[in-house]
Amino acid sequence: MAEDQLLEAFDSRVRRRAERREFFKAAIGAAAIGATTLVVTQEAFAQTVTDADILNFALNLEYLEAQFYAYAAGGAGLDSTLLGTSPGAVTATNARRVDNLDSDPVVRDYAREIAADEVAHVKFLRAQLGTTAVVQPAIDISATATSPFSAAARAAGLIGAGATFDPYSSPENFLLGAFIFEDVGVTAYKGAAPLILNKTYVEAAAGIMAVEAYHAAIIRTSLYAKGVATPNLRSATNAISDARDSLDGTTTDLDQGISPVTINGGTASNIAPLDADGLAYARSTGQVLNIVYLNNAAVTSGGFFPAGVNGTIKTSAAN
Amino acid sequence: MTDNDTALAILEAADRRRAERRRFLTLATSGAATIGGLGLLSACGGNKGSTGTTPTPTPTPTPTASSTTAQIDIDVLNFALNLEYLEAQFYQYAVYGTGLPGSQTVGGAGAAAGTVTGGRQVTFTDPVVAQYAREIAQDEAAHVNYLRTALGSAAVAMPSLNIDGSATGAFTAAALAAGVITSGQTFDPYASDENFLLGAFIFEDVGVSAYKGATPLITNTTYLGAAAGILAAEAYHAGLVRTALYAKGLATPSLRTNAGKISDARDSLDGTSDDDQGITGDATTSNIVPANLDGIAYSRTTGQVLNIAYLSKAAVSSGGFFPAGLNGNIKTSTAQA
Numbered sequence: 246m247a248e249d250q251l252l253e254a255f256d257s258r259v260r261r262r263a264e265r266r267e268f269f270k271a272a273i274g275a276a277a278i279g280a281t282t283l284v285v286t287q288e289a290f291a292q293t294v295t296d297a298d299i300l301n302f303a304l305n306l307e308y309l310e311a312q313f314y315a316y317a318a319g320g321a322g323l324d325s326t327l328l329g330t331s332p333g334a335v336t337a338t339n340a341r342r343v344d345n346l347d348s349d350p351v352v353r354d355y356a357r358e359i360a361a362d363e364v365a366h367v368k369f370l371r372a373q374l375g376t377t378a379v380v381q382p383a384i385d386i387s388a389t390a391t392s393p394f395s396a397a398a399r400a401a402g403l404i405g406a407g408a409t410f411d412p413y414s415s416p417e418n419f420l421l422g423a424f425i426f427e428d429v430g431v432t433a434y435k436g437a438a439p440l441i442l443n444k445t446y447v448e449a450a451a452g453i454m455a456v457e458a459y460h461a462a463i464i465r466t467s468l469y470a471k472g473v474a475t476p477n478l479r480s481a482t483n484a485i486s487d488a489r490d491s492l493d494g495t496t497t498d499l500d501q502g503i504s505p506v507t508i509n510g511g512t513a514s515n516i517a518p519l520d521a522d523g524l525a526y527a528r529s530t531g532q533v534l535n536i537v538y539l540n541n542a543a544v545t546s547g548g549f550f551p552a553g554v555n556g557t558i559k560t561s562a563a564n
Numbered sequence: 565m566t567d568n569d570t571a572l573a574i575l576e577a578a579d580r581r582r583a584e585r586r587r588f589l590t591l592a593t594s595g596a597a598t599i600g601g602l603g604l605l606s607a608c609g610g611n612k613g614s615t616g617t618t619p620t621p622t623p624t625p626t627p628t629a630s631s632t633t634a635q636i637d638i639d640v641l642n643f644a645l646n647l648e649y650l651e652a653q654f655y656q657y658a659v660y661g662t663g664l665p666g667s668q669t670v671g672g673a674g675a676a677a678g679t680v681t682g683g684r685q686v687t688f689t690d691p692v693v694a695q696y697a698r699e700i701a702q703d704e705a706a707h708v709n710y711l712r713t714a715l716g717s718a719a720v721a722m723p724s725l726n727i728d729g730s731a732t733g734a735f736t737a738a739a740l741a742a743g744v745i746t747s748g749q750t751f752d753p754y755a756s757d758e759n760f761l762l763g764a765f766i767f768e769d770v771g772v773s774a775y776k777g778a779t780p781l782i783t784n785t786t787y788l789g790a791a792a793g794i795l796a797a798e799a800y801h802a803g804l805v806r807t808a809l810y811a812k813g814l815a816t817p818s819l820r821t822n823a824g825k826i827s828d829a830r831d832s833l834d835g836t837s838d839d840d841q842g843i844t845g846d847a848t849t850s851n852i853v854p855a856n857l858d859g860i861a862y863s864r865t866t867g868q869v870l871n872i873a874y875l876s877k878a879a880v881s882s883g884g885f886f887p888a889g890l891n892g893n894i895k896t897s898t899a900q901a
Contacts, residue, residue, distance in 0.1 A: 351811050354850035361849070365859030431796055439789050448780050451792055452860030455772055455799040459853040459861070462803025470692055470811060505695060509660070512691070513698035517800035523706030524793030525800070 294558065296443050301379045301556035302530055303450070304370040306433060308381045309537065309549055310426055311367050314360035316340040316386065317412070317419050318353075327367055329380030333552055338387035341413050349416040355463050356419065362460065366453055373449070379555035386549065388413055393548045396539050397425055401488035403481055417478060420468050424482055427461035428518055429489065429528070429536050430454075432499060436527035458525065465516045469503045479504045486518075492541050493532035494564035500526070531562030633718070634783045635893075641787060642720045642892035643866055644794070645711040647774060649722040650873070650885055651767055652708045655701035657683030657727065658753070658760055659694075664722070668708055671891075672719030678888060682728025684754045693757040696808065700764070700801050707794055714787065720891035727885065729754045734885045737875055738766055742829035744822045758819060761809050765823055768802035769854055770830065770864070770872050773839060777863035799861065806852045810843045820844050827854075833877055834868040835900040867898030 312322050312335055320342035322335050346353045371378040385393050388411040398410030403421075412422025434454035441447045465482070472479035483502030490500045501518035519525055528536075535541055539548035543563035546553035553559050653663050661684060663669075669677035688694035712719045726734040729752035739751030744762070753763025775795035782788045806823070813820035824842030831840045839862035841854040855861055864872075871877060875884030879899035882889035889895050 350848070351814055351850070354810075354845070354848055355807075355852065357849040358845060358852060362853055362855060362859040365855075365857065369858035369860065435789075435792055435796060438792055439785060444780055448776070448863070449858075449860060451776055451779050451795060452855075452863075454792065454796055455776060455861035456853050456855050456859055458796045458799035459803035459806075459855075462800045463807050463850075463852050465800075466696075466804045466807040467811070469695075470808075473692060506699075508698050508702045511659075511698050512695050513702065514692070514695040516696065516699060516804045517703060517797055519703060519706070519797050519800075520793075521706065522710040522790075522793075523703040523797055524710070524790060525796035527789070527793075 296441050296446050297377045298557045299437050302558040305554035307366045309384055311363035312384055313386050314363050317343050318356040318360040332381035333383030336385040336387050338389050340386050343413050343419045352416040359460050382550055382555045383552040385551050401484040423464045427464050430457040432526045432528035433533040436529050465503050469514050489536050492535045530558045534561035637782055637784050637787055638718050639893045640778050640781050643894040646890040648707045652704035653680055654727050655704050658686045659697050659701045661685030669722035671721030672717040675721040677722040678724030681726045682733050686754045686760050690757045723891045724888040726887050742825040744825050764805045768805050771798040772802050773862045773864040774869040777865055806843045810850050830872050834871045866894045870897035
């Protein structure tokens, strides 16, 4: 058993090194092309995508995160005044305050904090967008055998056919459910920030990105610490990470789990998912939608957004 | 009924926290006039290069990698490089007992590196903390290498650093200013797992606010994306350190209160704007994320960052963790009331 774990740790370390090497090569390749490419990309995008489009894209993701944490921390969804006129339905079968949450007061405190932050993000983006803010799309955060959470867990190999992944059934499952979203938020904001033309919004997006990274670190650090006693929690994050990677395209590896790696002959954690330069990853809007739609094809709905996101950016990438 | 009560309690807690954040925002807004237009509210003019400090226009070698790199970008990246040298050396010593190799501290055009005062290996008792430290050490070394590579011959050398854990070290001065220790006591960040985490806490959020404040100053899109990437990395690190302190604070409440004191000390150093928070919310809510009312992380100007790094509220060009000041054109802290 110990040998299996050693082998697994070794494999993951090799994977991470290989990943970093791959990024390093890609980075050098990109450097040769230079900044011009990025600027052109930005301008090409700017012709069809406005700042409001990008902020609305982000708002869709914030609705999803906010609803999940609101249920997990408090047992009820967002106040209807935050959702716009005639919002989409929230499918929340079996969604509830996390079972036995008070038995793990530290996780409870985290859940309440993050829930409040995500509500603040919804309010902030809606205020910035004013009348152009999109209403909440239909969202599915239920916990059934056919729910998106179960589909995601099944894609990661955490559960078998017909089984249910219930992120509300324990503090640990809540952390894994949160893990499914959090790093995606960071990469989404990092990918979107350079596309925004208005400097005010660029800095706001950078500020929200930092907050999402703090959140992701809370979840990852908690799972890592609990992983001392329950190693499955660590390996589960790697499985989820791999599933995200397979959804968002095979050419780029934009994701890492938390399992220990070896650095200079000693064991190190992997709380921060970074490339060889120590930089966080970026995802395109299409790649982000691959993950929340749980589909590696070019589609406009699915997964956590059964009727798709609202706004002009709504199609996932064809991978 | 139980659910309703819980939901109500959460809303009340959120209100309290929001009220606190609103206070911060008000203070931040009233201070905006004095911080040189780096804040969110004043960033709409795209005021590149308008910093709180005035970089001295001394000649700087042109980088070989990109001869057209704007001077402001070189200055900002070198400012960041100074901070990364500090963080990297702290974590390198804590983990390995030795510093960065000389090839990673010499200036890009051959300028000699400064000296490192203090620093030693931590004897970690909690293997998880040791694993966090090793991870962060690697990341900070990668940031040094990345920025040095990006700057090429324009990269500044490592300045002299004080990361000493003795009675006369910068950490003791910082802890004394924060009230974590009293006069005559020593704060040694290398003495225990807990002290290491508090020592790391002194730096980490400052890095986040520094990158967030500097990002709008950068003109080159490639560097902008890179700065955002480092910003996120620093936020992951800060989140890690704050989460570890909060979790350990369940059994050792002083870790939470001491983090709050350090946050307050940073706030008193960098002016009247409140751009810092400890890790405690209320009885049942953590505050791992230091953020304003809108749930957005704070920015600091370069001058405010230097107030903290130099441990001085005045406009000075050296002190604290940088006994001979930063290298490069951005090196003066802001005069605070």
